[in-house]
Amino acid sequence: MTMPPPLRLAILTVVRNDCAALADTYDSLRGQLSPDVVWMVADGASTDGTAEWLAAHAEVVAWWRSARDSGLYDAMNDALDAARRFGCSHALFLNAGDRLAAADGAARLAQAMARHPDCALLYGDALERQGDGRILLKRARSHRWASLGMFTHHQAMIYRIGALAGLRFDSAYRIAADYGFTLAVLDRGKAVRLRWPVCLFAPGGLSQRDAKAGRDEQAALRRRHFAHGAARTAAIAALQRVALAVRHHFPALYAKLRFRRPET
Known part of the structure; x- marks a missing residue:
């Protein structure tokens, strides 16, 4: 009988010229890393001391590189390739500045x-x-509503690497390649929602700074994937514009509709 491969989670971080945010991400991982939970960092040739910080913390980073790349999704592909080489079974993309939601988050995952x-x-x-x-x-939201857009933050998604054979982030999409990647993964197997914050x-990422371009890319991906x-x-674009207008002009109402107070 063939034994299943061991479970190992790769937490993959992409960074460029944001050493303080990278250190903040590491602060949330402190005490949670182990042989079964490893941290890998793809740095885009930063000039702010990020590479030096990574070299100084080499004992806690299973893999890192500092090199020029063609952008966010190229770096994410590099990190995912490293996770495959290290025999990791699952991957979570936690970019610089993002944190695990809890001190036992890796154990729960x-x-x-x-x-x-x-x-x-x-x-x-x-959160x-x-x-x-x-x-x-x-x-x-349920992944069954994926045709409307991302149903949770990409940083709250854990991919099984065995389901990703031949799949890469398409860097032709500057903002929404993670959406296209996730749609492809949903075609390859079951998805399960975890009822707690990952x-x-x-805030302040590219998808928020250039929301219109992100919506346009998502629309193109929907046309390609769902033949919309x-x-x-x-109709979907109109719904998104309404939601954006409510968030911009009536932030208290939007927060009441979309957010809850943390449970812990």
């Missing part, structure tokens, strides 16, 4: 991986830090 060893995707809720300093809980999301026609594409 390992338990979930053991309960669902054949799932292509595990995903959970996320979000607000501009006023509050941390609120943003619950995931990450504390650092013009009418359905326009």
